[in-house]
Amino acid sequence: MHAAPSIIIFTVLSGAGFGLLVFLGMRGDPPQGLVAFVLFAIAYGLAVSGLVASVFHLANPQRAWRAFSQWRTSWLSREGWVSVAALLVMAPHAAWLVFFGQPLPVLGWIGAALALGVLFATSMIYAQLATVPRWNTALTPAYFVTCGLACGALLAGQAGPSLALLALLGAVQLLCWWRGDRRLAARGHDLASATGLGFLGRLRLFEPPHTGSNFLLHEFVHQVGRRHRPKLRAIAFAALCPVPLVLVGLWPATAGFALAFLSCMLGCFVSRWLFFAEAEHVVGLYYDAIRGPAR
Amino acid sequence: MTCLPAATDRKLGLVIDLDTCVGCHACVIACKGWNTQYHGAPLSDMDPYGPRPEGTFLNRIHSYEALPDDGGAAQMVHFPKSCLHCDNAPCVTVCPTGASYKRAEDGIVLVDEDACIGCNLCAWACPYGARELDRASGVMKKCTLCIDRIYNENLPQEDRVPACVRTCPAGARHFGDLADPDSAVSRLVAERGGFDLMAELDTAPVNKYLPPRRKDRLENAAPPLTPIASGGGLAGWLDRMLGGG
Numbered sequence: 001m002h003a004a005p006s007i008i009i010f011t012v013l014s015g016a017g018f019g020l021l022v023f024l025g026m027r028g029d030p031p032q033g034l035v036a037f038v039l040f041a042i043a044y045g046l047a048v049s050g051l052v053a054s055v056f057h058l059a060n061p062q063r064a065w066r067a068f069s070q071w072r073t074s075w076l077s078r079e080g081w082v083s084v085a086a087l088l089v090m091a092p093h094a095a096w097l098v099f100f101g102q103p104l105p106v107l108g109w110i111g112a113a114l115a116l117g118v119l120f121a122t123s124m125i126y127a128q129l130a131t132v133p134r135w136n137t138a139l140t141p142a143y144f145v146t147c148g149l150a151c152g153a154l155l156a157g158q159a160g161p162s163l164a165l166l167a168l169l170g171a172v173q174l175l176c177w178w179r180g181d182r183r184l185a186a187r188g189h190d191l192a193s194a195t196g197l198g199f200l201g202r203l204r205l206f207e208p209p210h211t212g213s214n215f216l217l218h219e220f221v222h223q224v225g226r227r228h229r230p231k232l233r234a235i236a237f238a239a240l241c242p243v244p245l246v247l248v249g250l251w252p253a254t255a256g257f258a259l260a261f262l263s264c265m266l267g268c269f270v271s272r273w274l275f276f277a278e279a280e281h282v283v284g285l286y287y288d289a290i291r292g293p294a295r
Numbered sequence: 296m297t298c299l300p301a302a303t304d305r306k307l308g309l310v311i312d313l314d315t316c317v318g319c320h321a322c323v324i325a326c327k328g329w330n331t332q333y334h335g336a337p338l339s340d341m342d343p344y345g346p347r348p349e350g351t352f353l354n355r356i357h358s359y360e361a362l363p364d365d366g367g368a369a370q371m372v373h374f375p376k377s378c379l380h381c382d383n384a385p386c387v388t389v390c391p392t393g394a395s396y397k398r399a400e401d402g403i404v405l406v407d408e409d410a411c412i413g414c415n416l417c418a419w420a421c422p423y424g425a426r427e428l429d430r431a432s433g434v435m436k437k438c439t440l441c442i443d444r445i446y447n448e449n450l451p452q453e454d455r456v457p458a459c460v461r462t463c464p465a466g467a468r469h470f471g472d473l474a475d476p477d478s479a480v481s482r483l484v485a486e487r488g489g490f491d492l493m494a495e496l497d498t499a500p501v502n503k504y505l506p507p508r509r510k511d512r513l514e515n516a517a518p519p520l521t522p523i524a525s526g527g528g529l530a531g532w533l534d535r536m537l538g539g540g
Binding site for chain 1: 297298313323347348349350351352355356357358359360361362363364367370371372374376385387388389390391392393394410411412413414415416418419420421422423424427428430433434490491492493494495496497504506507509
């Protein structure tokens with residue numbers, strides 16, 4: 001799949017922002033005054049800038065408001081609703097903490113649940129697609145939710161949840177790669193099932209429809225440098241799990257959390273790029289560009 | 296509305312005969328021509344006279360080579376592919392704006408171009424590569440079954456079929472109501488064993504494909520002719536001297 005920068009920026013930044021809102025809404029002893037102001041500013045800044053980045057991915061962004069209309073069937077529409085609801089519900093809780101030093105726990109809890117819902121809705125946009133076998137599993141929501149929550153816990157400076165979530169994130173990431181690499185073959189799609197011509201014998205694409213490229217090839221049959229995959233996976237994993245774990249474990253101060261957060265974000269960006277770049281869309285079968293199970 | 300209709304009164308669609316298609320691409324050209332001039336945004340081309348021309352097409356033809364497992368001769372199958380107007384269309388339900396919809400009256404899957412934001416999600420959800428984002432207009436383009444032809448009372452009766460069907464010189468494309476078991480297309484599907492593409496994804500396509508026949512094999516062919524006279528020249532002389540021929 002084509003890894004659009006706007007979508008990578010959107011999912012990573014919004015994920016961290018809403019992840020932080022989950023912790024700011026849930027905490028029994030939330031920060032107050034200036035600290036609360038800084039933390040809520042970071043959370044809203046990340047969440048909103050991510051949402052704005054996502055609009056740049058649209059070919060007709062002036063009609064983006066229409067995306068709120070189809071919440072009954074579309075995860076993309078639901079994501080829009082839940083993000084706006086989370087940002088609105090959390091706002092009075094944030095304002096009371098900043099200006100009056102008092103939480104509004106009920107709104108905080110509802111806001112936290114909605115922020116968690118945003119992470120889930122974002123993941124379902126990808127997990128729902130049966131056409132991309134690598135994404136079409138319960139691991140995709142697990143991956144998006146843990147990424148967002150781990151970044152949020154680091155920003156919130158909560159050592160216990162940070163350590164637990166970073167360890168979990170490492171495990172989920174490894175499982176995603178392990179299962180993902182076998183997913184296309186396990187589903188059993190191949191050129192024979194795509195064309196229904198398997199009864200004739202071994203198939204290969206003799207001529208593509210056109211000698212030039214097209215939208216489908218750009219969007220779905222995008223070939224990335226597979227050479228660098230092991231290195232990129234190593235970088236992503238190190239930055240997502242062991243490096244921030246050690247930093248938070250040994251240096252549970254603001255600077256330690258900040259460095260751990262930066263490392264985790266770097267890991268998220270590399271990992272998210274791989275999430276898109278490595279994904280195989282079944283339309284690639286028609287172009288004989290991806291291989292199903294060996295015949 | 297991106298909720299799929301529970302059932303459609305009719306299921307208009309295409310039946311494509313892979314046994315008959317000669318791979319001439321006339322349907323591709325007829326489709327591009329008609330759909331660039333009438334309903335909706337034109338199908339644009341990018342860099343049409345430059346080194347890397349590409350464009351938006353609603354119908355594309357792949358050609359596959361099949362090598363029989365029993366060692367028979369290779370066979371070529373030309374494979375036209377356009378929107379299959381699925382009953383269980385995943386491209387419709389993912390649409391956040393309601394631009395993508397399936398009509399309850401005839402089952403045709405359409406895009407309301409004034410509501411399309413160009414998010415590409417419907418193209419991601421389609422297993423067949425039937426939707427392409429037009430780079431000039433930024434809206435998603437797909438086969439409309441030529442809704443501006445099939446119901447057009449200004450056209451003579453024989454032209455009220457999709458442009459690809461009307462133009463096919465081999466008669467490999469058939470248009471009709473696949474919900475009516477007595478329609479010509481339904482009978483064709485029943486007689487010829489019409490099948491679905493990627494049935495395992497449960498999209499329930501309306502369009503059907505008719506399988507090609509296996510290629511004949513040479514069975515009682517005469518053995519290759521043996522030479523009745525050895526050649527002349529030095530090689531022929533050597534052959535004779537060594538007792539061959």
